[in-house]
Amino acid sequence: MAFQVSSELIKKVTLLINTKDDNALTTVLAEVHFADLAEILEELQLTEATYLVRLLDSQKTSEALMELEEDFREDILEKLSAKEIAEELEEMDTDDAADVIAELPEERVENVISNIEDEQHAEYIVELLSYADNTAGALMAKELVKVKENWTVAGCVREMRQQAKNVTRVHSIYVVDMDGKLKGRLSLKDLLTAEAKSYIKDIYIPKVDYVTVDTEDEEVARIMQKYDLEAIPVVDMTNILVGRVTIDDIVDFIKDEAEKDYQLAAGISQDVEADDSILEHTRARLPWLILGLFGGLGSVFILEGFEEVMLNEKYRNLFFYTPLIAAMAGNVGVQSSAIIVQGLANHSVKGSLTKRLLKEIGLGLINGLALAILIIIFGTIMQYELAFSLTIATALMAVIIVAALIGTFVPIILDRRGIDPAIATGPFITTSNDIFGIFLFFYLAKLILGF
């Protein structure tokens, strides 16, 4: 089974668009999965992609649009009329539709919504737009299957056939009381294996995990992952069932979070993509570079304090080692902090601080010793004085241990103070370790060599 869009297909589609052969286009693309259609759209020019979106059935294009990069989707929507956008939204689940509307320029929103023919759908979208960002309310969809506790299984199946039409995946059937308050759940499996005449209230599972509309999205993701849930119902303040969050939204959320952490570790403070504008990239990157610059200026001051060493022919070689020391301090710090940041995120950092401290010192000793031996071998080859090589080796070991300790404890301290420890991996640790490392190196060298 080939899950790839061939370049021949793209060439063919481009040709058919340019010759406006609509019949051939619909035939060729009839069997194409929406995710593949999205890939095709991304390979086309904007006008060609817009042409396809206009031509093909909204049922397919609406799903393909959701798979596109946000920027490209916005560009296509800009070319469509309010009515055409409304047709696409009509085919989307309410949560996707609300996301798309949130991307539209403000002045178009009202016009687009008023063009949605299904009033219920439009109302749902407006409701979803009213929830605060980063909450379960903003993440959930209105599509779900709910039954009342006083129905029979047979009546329930009848009613469900109606509801299920609008729901892509049923997952769970939610059971509510007369007021719409969440009482419990039923799986399709339970329904399938129950007697037709039995009442829902006698067979449903009253234990159901749920979140409220204002639960933070991070917490929703945590709960769904921890309890292996594929969907979770969302209730309002009065316990009335208002929507549900499904696992596919959480998959996207997990990926986004991982990308954010990765970028933070690399010194990029906003969510930017390769194809974003230069200005957006500057805003995301420059603050960290300025931090690095100030750190570098800190090293300038430290090194100035040892300026007279330059006049000492025997020891001025020490200055050649500053980049090496700074790099090792930075690398070790980033390694230690990355491990701790991940451990904190997974709640797997346990045990006492003293034990962790001893472990990092042990690890620093082993790594430091290995590197110190390499330095001494290098010094022998270069015919350095042994005292000089030993000084560099000793200082390097000390720097590695201190860098590991800083890398370990800064994230732990940040975490305890309620600050995202991910901020500590990357430029923050590198910069502070550079300064500490260089100072320690020259200070120890002065002590040992006695200049």
Add this chain to the structure above:
Amino acid sequence: MAFQVSSELIKKVTLLINTKDDNALTTVLAEVHFADLAEILEELQLTEATYLVRLLDSQKTSEALMELEEDFREDILEKLSAKEIAEELEEMDTDDAADVIAELPEERVENVISNIEDEQHAEYIVELLSYADNTAGALMAKELVKVKENWTVAGCVREMRQQAKNVTRVHSIYVVDMDGKLKGRLSLKDLLTAEAKSYIKDIYIPKVDYVTVDTEDEEVARIMQKYDLEAIPVVDMTNILVGRVTIDDIVDFIKDEAEKDYQLAAGISQDVEADDSILEHTRARLPWLILGLFGGLGSVFILEGFEEVMLNEKYRNLFFYTPLIAAMAGNVGVQSSAIIVQGLANHSVKGSLTKRLLKEIGLGLINGLALAILIIIFGTIMQYELAFSLTIATALMAVIIVAALIGTFVPIILDRRGIDPAIATGPFITTSNDIFGIFLFFYLAKLILGF
């Protein structure tokens, strides 16, 4: 709804274990979710946790065991007899059971498997163990619901009640022919809304995405994400349906991949966790540190080439700037490479290389200019000669642009050669940029200042 295990509960459980009050323990923990039980186990001492696993119903403890950190689970299993482990495995889905067996010491495997009472279950586990790591075969579970195309809906529902007992979540019902070859699928929704007398072959959806047992797990994850699948059937070489992979396995897979990339960016080359042994950490970290050391020694050679500058009272300050230059080159390189690595992973790096080149140069110019201005302001405050400040500022700009270009193109080149570009973020880029940056800095300074 509180999704937290309180420390009171843990204290209470510990007390009840130590007083061996089994009745009270089972009562207290009767309503606890398996994911919460896992959290409780992780807070206990090994002997206490083992006591609980032995005491409680395997149906709950088997699921809790799957949620534990691998090391802790191994420790508990080591204390259990082959028969006790077999009881836990009996309650697990086949894919989880196979994973657990793969963690056991080789000499115990046979004994444990022969203690599994359900022969079919044992056979399935042995089959799963036979597939190569990192393939769909190793990822899939044998639990699924399948129906034959010549059955009626009514017959199908009867048969399914039987099959569904062993399947936690039905997702899709797979339709096979008389030989067990995959023909298509049905959703529970379809079954629920079909006439009891109609034949499966008249109502099933013949279009079904599938993978084969030897499809790579990364590819399975890609397909399931791309096509928004919650489960995908797995067939053998002769198209016979042999298992299915579900979305929860993919969620774990995505998280693991993200963690691996994050660690690689931090210079950690194996999957290690905070609580792994010092030896494992050394093996994961030391190679990158040695790379950094060699890079640092490279800088030593470069700086030695400019040793005579130290005798020049006016310009020897340049040496104080080496850590700053190295740090900026490293930071910029990591930023650029992180963006490209993510873009490559998401297939969102499009367009021509020339355009990207111009963009990185533009970005480097803006960031470089901002930092150059800061350097000049700093120089004015420090009452440096303007020529000296301008030299540092110019060299810094050049270094930033070159570092951005290296950070951008190294991952692209690696990717085109089929090497994981993630390796380029982190120590690899930092080290090479350190060397390039320092060389460029001194070389330009020499050109401009003419020493």
